[in-house]
Every structure is written in structure tokens, then in C-alpha cells.
Amino acid sequence: MSVLRVAPRTAVVLTLASAAALATFTWPFFVPAHPETTARTGEAPLVFIVMLPVLVALVLAELTSGGIDSKALAMLGVLAAVNAALRPLGAGTAGIETVFFLLVLAGRVFGPGFGFLLGATSLFASALLTAGVGPWLPFQMLCASWIGLGAGLLPARLRGRAETAVLAGYGVLAAYGYGLLMNLWFWPFSVGADTQLSYVAGAPVLENLHRLALFTAVTSTFGWDTGRAITTAVAIVLAGPAVLAALRRAARRAAFGAPVTFAAPDPPRLRADGDDGTTPGIPQSGTQYPPSVR
Numbered sequence: 253m254s255v256l257r258v259a260p261r262t263a264v265v266l267t268l269a270s271a272a273a274l275a276t277f278t279w280p281f282f283v284p285a286h287p288e289t290t291a292r293t294g295e296a297p298l299v300f301i302v303m304l305p306v307l308v309a310l311v312l313a314e315l316t317s318g319g320i321d322s323k324a325l326a327m328l329g330v331l332a333a334v335n336a337a338l339r340p341l342g343a344g345t346a347g348i349e350t351v352f353f354l355l356v357l358a359g360r361v362f363g364p365g366f367g368f369l370l371g372a373t374s375l376f377a378s379a380l381l382t383a384g385v386g387p388w389l390p391f392q393m394l395c396a397s398w399i400g401l402g403a404g405l406l407p408a409r410l411r412g413r414a415e416t417a418v419l420a421g422y423g424v425l426a427a428y429g430y431g432l433l434m435n436l437w438f439w440p441f442s443v444g445a446d447t448q449l450s451y452v453a454g455a456p457v458l459e460n461l462h463r464l465a466l467f468t469a470v471t472s473t474f475g476w477d478t479g480r481a482i483t484t485a486v487a488i489v490l491a492g493p494a495v496l497a498a499l500r501r502a503a504r505r506a507a508f509g510a511p512v513t514f515a516a517p518d519p520p521r522l523r524a525d526g527d528d529g530t531t532p533g534i535p536q537s538g539t540q541y542p543p544s545v546r
Contacts, residue, residue: 262365266365266401270398273394276391277436277437278436280453281457281460281461282457284453284454285440285451324362324366327366328366328370328373329373331354331358331370332370332373332374334354335351335354335377335378336374336377336380338350338351339374339378339382340378340381340382348479348480349427349479349480349484350483351375351378351396352396352423352426352427352430352483353423353483353484353488353491353492354495355367355370355371355374355396355399355400355403356399356400356419356422356423356484356488357403357419357488357495357496357499358400358403359371359399359400359401359402359404360415360419360496361503362404362503364402364403364404365401365404366400367399367400367402368397368398368400368401368404369397369400370400371393371396371397371398371400371401372393372394375392375396376389376393379392388434388437388438391433391437395429395430395433396430399429399430402422402426403419406418406419406422415496416489416492419488419492420488421485423481423484423485423488424481424484424485426484427480427484428473428477428481430477430480431468431472431473431477431480432468432477435464435467435468435472436464439451443467448463449463449466449467449470450463451464
């Protein structure tokens with residue numbers, strides 16, 4: 253059940269914005285960056301940090317113009333608040349991350365458009381709650397948005413244990429992908445030169461990818477990313493079936509996507525058959541008639 257319908261035009265905007273946002277992560281592979289020049293270290297990333305909120309705002313405006321109603325907006329606010337409250341419970345402790353399992357499940361139930369919005373709003377709300385606002389926040393919002401989007405694009409017919417297994421596997425892949433992308437946004441500018449983990453300006457793409465993989469493996473894969481993957485998978489396996497059932501029940505009761513129509517009530521009419529035990533055609537006391545009858 254898709255709470256937020258993704259129209260063809262919206263899908264095009266979402267794809268183009270995601271491609272542009274991905275370029276903000278990967279541009280040092282194609283345009284030489286020189287981290288050793290301290291006077292210019294933050295200049296190039298600053299350009300993209302300014303661009304990222306614009307891209308996110310553009311996608312949010314396009315998605316919300318596609319027909320998000322008050323019920324979907326209320327559901328989005330509730331789930332974003334729950335995610336924001338869950339994140340401080342685990343973040344900062346050996347990579348334990350409690351925010352992604354609900355994001356994956358909600359994206360699965362409510363669709364890719366809703367998942368994209370939930371990822372962005374959850375990370376933004378949690379950053380405000382934990383004072384985690386910084387230049388990394390737009391990158392976190394984008395990565396979380398892609399996780400929710402991808403969950404909504406998984407095969408729709410899966411149910412039961414197969415669905416839980418697929419969602420848990422997706423959560424593991426998303427956890428490692430999130431860690432890789434979040435390393436990529438700062439890696440070219442934070443590691444000193446002349447090491448095996450350093451970014452080399454102008455080097456072939458494969459060489460810098462190899463260096464990024466080494467940097468990720470040493471700094472996060474066997475620590476933060478693995479903790480995030482285990483936490484997400486275990487939470488989906490243990491709580492996933494119950495949470496999926498609750499979200500689907502809420503979606504059915506809210507009747508997302510059902511058209512709401514308002515019609516004037518039919519005016520009361522005189523009964524002529526006498527089935528109610530009255531004399532046909534004789535008004536009874538207390539009966540209200542429209543002006544035309546009076």
C-alpha cells in the first residue's frame with residue numbers, strides 16, 4: 253500500500269535529484285581535489301553542502317505536491333518522532349543503531365515515496381534532538397532517504413518468513429552502504445597524504461576506490477558498520493513481523509488513498525404506503541419536512 257503516490261514526473265525528479273546527490277559524494281573520483289592545500293580543504297565540500305539541502309527540498313516539494321494528505325502527513329510525523337526518540341538509545345555505542353529497522357519496515361509498508369520522506373525527516377529530527385546538526389547532516393539525510401526508498405521498491409508479494417528474511421538482508425546491505433557513503437563524503441579531505449589509506453588527487457578511479465575500501469574496512473566496517481548491520485537485522489527478525497502487522501493495520505484503518513467525498517443528505521419524503529402504522533398521506537406530529545412540502 254503506497255501512502256504517497258509517486259507519479260511519473262515525481263519519479264523523474266527523484267531519480268535526477270538522487271543522481272545529483274550521488275555526485276556530491278563521488279565527485280573527487282572524477283575532479284581532482286587537493287586536501288593537502290589547507291586553504292582550499294573546505295572550499296569544494298562547502299559548495300556541495302550548500303547544494304544538498306536544495307536537492308532535498310526540491311524532492312520534498314515534488315513528493316508533497318503529488319497528493320500527500322493529512323493522514324499520511326500525521327503518520328509521517330509520528331514515525332519520524334519515534335525514530336528520533338529511538339536513535340539516542342543506541343547511537344554512539346559500538347555502532348548499535350536503532351533508527352534503521354523502523355525506516356526499512358515503514359518504507360516496505362507505505363511505499364518508496366513515504367520511505368524517502370521518512371528517512372530525511374527522521375535524521376533531521378534526531379539531529380535536532382541530539383544536537384547533531386553539522387555539515388554531515390545533509391549527507392545523513394540523503395543516505396537515510398535512499399534506505400527508505402529502497403525498502404519501498406522491494407518485491408511486493410513477499411510475505412511471512414521470506415519477507416522478514418529479505419528485509420533483514422536488505423537492512424544489512426543498507427547498513428554497510430550507509431557507512432561507505434558516509435565515509436566517502438569526508439575521506440578525501442580528512443586523511444593525511446602519503447598513506448595507503450589516503451586519497452590521491454588525479455589518480456585512476458579504481459585506485460582511489462581501493463584506497464576508500466581499505467579506509468572503510470579499517471575505520472568502520474568491522475566496527476560501526478557491523479554493529480549497525482547486526483542491530484538492524486536482529487531488530488527486523490525479532491520485531492519485524494509484529495511491527496509490519498501493526499503498520500499494515502494502521503494503513504487499512506486510515507484508508508490511505510481512499511477518495512473522500514461529501515454529499516448532501518437526501519431530503520425527507522412523505523410516506524404513502526402506511527408501513528409505519530400511520531395513515532397514508534397524513535403528517536404526524538414532530539415530522540420535519542422541507543419547505544417545498546410545507
